[in-house]
Amino acid sequence: MNTPGATFMGSALGGTSSRAPAGDIGPQHWQGGPLQCGDCCHAALRTQPGEQGCEPGHACMQDVYARRIDRFFNWHPDLGDAQLEHPYFEVRAIAARHASVFRLLAMVDDPDETVRLQIALRLPLAQLIRLANDPHREVRIRVAQRLSPTALASMRNDEDYGVRELVALRMPLALLPLMASDRDRAVRMRVAQRLEMPALLRMADDTEVEVRRIVAERLPAPLLLRMARDADWRVRWEVAQRGDAAVLAALQGDEDSEVRQTVAERLGHEVIQLGVAHG
Template sequence: MTASWQDIPALHWEGGALDCASCPHAVLRSQGGCEPGVSCMQDAYARRIDRFFRSHPELAAQHLGHGYFEVRAIAARYADLFCLPPLMDDPDETVRLQLALRLPQRQLMQMRADSHREVRIRVAQRLAPEQLASMLHDEDYQVRATVARRLPEALLPLLISDPDLTVRREVARRVRMPSLWRMVEDREPEVRRIVAEHLPVPLLPVFADDPDLLVRWEVAGRAAPSLLARLACDPDAEIRERARARLMQSQALASQEAQHG
């Protein structure tokens, strides 16, 4: 049986038992506004802290400088936006991640060079597409892959030669001709297979002798009859079978059209 969050002991974030009497919001306890083990901003467990600020968002701004990073991060979810900019320099990335979710574009731009990759990924997910070019050369491949998923199409060719496979895969899925043609000789078969999915049919012969089976398999599923005849003699039995089956379908369709013509 999976343990419930309610089974996690209620402990003060600095260790030891909770002391409601010393809490700055002790009056809430008498009013039923919080409860140890359920909703408490002194607790070490993030879910209970969140319950507290969800019920009392007006108190969040008071705790943006709290000593416990979880309190600061969760308070940042609920505090007014105008209170958040000072936290862009918070020492904990959990806090800065919350800011990357909420800050408006002008301030989000200031977080593009954050020291933590997860923060920069979040920034790349939210930044206006026209501003993403400024993150094209981020040192982390996941940041660049996120940029590639959202970058305006006209700028995608700038990532065609990215050193990372993940980034080039994203580019291959989105880039259009004639830039797509530049990727037919990519060193990774995963990229070439994606290119084969999108390349115009008349250009598919470029992959007819590709060393990777899956690339040729993709080509056999899209090729014109003239190329199918060539793939029907492919060294791989499954590709030959696929090419021959499609060739027969093509011939049957041509015969039906001729009869009705």
């Protein structure tokens, strides 16, 4: 039995020895220095066998190492609620994985983003919008991954393009045209990959070639003629891949050899197919 203030220095305590993996950092209190098992609020667990108890260097809530804290709460998930206000952020974050969901709303303003990341993973969807304006981008990304599609519109103007990309990938199609003029190319590319007509046609004049290429890949073939004079050969090449006879005629004398070759191959193939049909 530990006496109050007993210090763990890597030797056996309560009949259990440390089994920290080889190469792992040694047991250390989260505030620095050796573990003080006797000062721990769960010191009584040291008398319990195996996973009913705890084990400095392997499963310990007061350790600085998150893996050992995680193992402790895996052994004792029922203790999560009691440690949501622990001064060490790693303890709060890991305790939040096991705590009652009814306790999580009170933690949306936790000062550490590691804790709020865990809250964003477990908070009921009805309350998740509370984290939509979190100061940390990774928290907002988690929110954008989980929010219901209809609630995502409120995040379409997020300052981070990564958040807006997720919104563009999940927002309902009826609302997606709201993002067709996003300031970031990557976001508009995501929009172009999903947008339907007639909104897709309006993106044919986008300033970025990567966006226009996607439009050329998805636009209905009868509407491709308007893109046959695009300033970039890569867009015209995409148009040549799918265009009808009028498009191919417009591109036969294209200034780019790759585009002309594609047109020639398609025209040649159509001639062969016509010959087979009349054979």
